[in-house]
Amino acid sequence: MYLVIGILSVISGILLMYIWHYQRQVKNICRQLAFIKKYGSNQMIVGLTGIGTVDELAEILNDFLDIRKRERKEYLDKEKLVSDIYMNLSHDIRTPLTSLDGYFQLLSECEDEDRERYLAVIQERIGSLKDMLEELFTFTKLKNGDYHLEMSKIYVNRILKDTIFSYYEDWLEHGIEPKIEIDEGDFIINGNEQALRRVIQNILKNAVDHGKKKILIFLKTDVDKVVLKIGNLVSNADQIDVRRVFERFYKMDSSRSRNSTGLGLSIAREFVLQMGGRIEADVEGVLFWIRITFEVCK
Numbered sequence: 001m002y003l004v005i006g007i008l009s010v011i012s013g014i015l016l017m018y019i020w021h022y023q024r025q026v027k028n029i030c031r032q033l034a035f036i037k038k039y040g041s042n043q044m045i046v047g048l049t050g051i052g053t054v055d056e057l058a059e060i061l062n063d064f065l066d067i068r069k070r071e072r073k074e075y076l077d078k079e080k081l082v083s084d085i086y087m088n089l090s091h092d093i094r095t096p097l098t099s100l101d102g103y104f105q106l107l108s109e110c111e112d113e114d115r116e117r118y119l120a121v122i123q124e125r126i127g128s129l130k131d132m133l134e135e136l137f138t139f140t141k142l143k144n145g146d147y148h149l150e151m152s153k154i155y156v157n158r159i160l161k162d163t164i165f166s167y168y169e170d171w172l173e174h175g176i177e178p179k180i181e182i183d184e185g186d187f188i189i190n191g192n193e194q195a196l197r198r199v200i201q202n203i204l205k206n207a208v209d210h211g212k213k214k215i216l217i218f219l220k221t222d223v224d225k226v227v228l229k230i231g232n233l234v235s236n237a238d239q240i241d242v243r244r245v246f247e248r249f250y251k252m253d254s255s256r257s258r259n260s261t262g263l264g265l266s267i268a269r270e271f272v273l274q275m276g277g278r279i280e281a282d283v284e285g286v287l288f289w290i291r292i293t294f295e296v297c298k
Contacts, residue, residue: 142270149192178215187226189294191275202264207232
């Protein structure tokens with residue numbers, strides 16, 4: 001009888017110790033959660049001794065905290081993106097708006113012979129503003145995680161030739177004689193025609209804006225890949241950071257005097273990546289190059 005009572009007492013003591021330790025662990029978790037909630041800390045639940053389901057509870061809570069930390073980082077990144085967009089866009093739009101205001105005043109006071117000239121300048125400034133807003137809209141759309149391109153089989157060489165032809169008048173105006181080399185044959189990739197056309201347009205526009213009357217365009221095949229290289233002569237090659245040229249708002253024109261958002265190459269990069277390609281920048285001597293590689297469909 002005494003033996004049974006003794007055994008029951010020992011078991012009760014062990015159970016009481018277990019319950020006390022269990023409660024102590026739960027209180028420890030509660031204290032840590034209260035601290036994380038109060039101070040917005042990124043720390044995880046620590047300091048447990050591995051009793052029963054407490055470890056499992058802590059593991060599940062740490063998973064939730066990890067998800068919360070990642071969601072918070074994504075939120076802060078998006079908040080910074082929006083802030084950067086507003087700050088840079090307000091800076092870039094101010095110049096053409098100020099110019100427009102000045103030309104409207106001149107237009108109201110000018111003689112008839114100057115009217116057409118002022119109207120042409122005003123139209124050009126309005127076109128620049130429209131281009132900036134279109135760049136912003138496209139960039140924001142591409143940064144939306146729910147946005148996906150509709151993919152199909154497209155001919156890279158045909159799209160490139162059509163796009164090059166559309167720039168003929170611009171090159172004449174700027175005195176540019178491009179060097180063009182396109183391998184014979186049709187190069188088919190899995191992509192999106194409008195997106196590829198936009199990529200080429202953005203790179204060519206960048207070359208016209210920042211180049212010095214020399215543009216080189218090469219389309220070559222390399223085994224199972226097609227490689228598009230577009231280069232232009234630049235005066236500040238040593239100042240170009242090729243690691244940053246695809247960053248949003250990065251501008252090779254540090255004075256920011258040009259009517260540009262600095263989103264063109266960033267948009268080109270997003271489109272290329274969505275089409276499964278690779279895009280790189282490089283400087284060779286006085287030439288700035290953009291190199292795009294796609295896998296060819298068999």
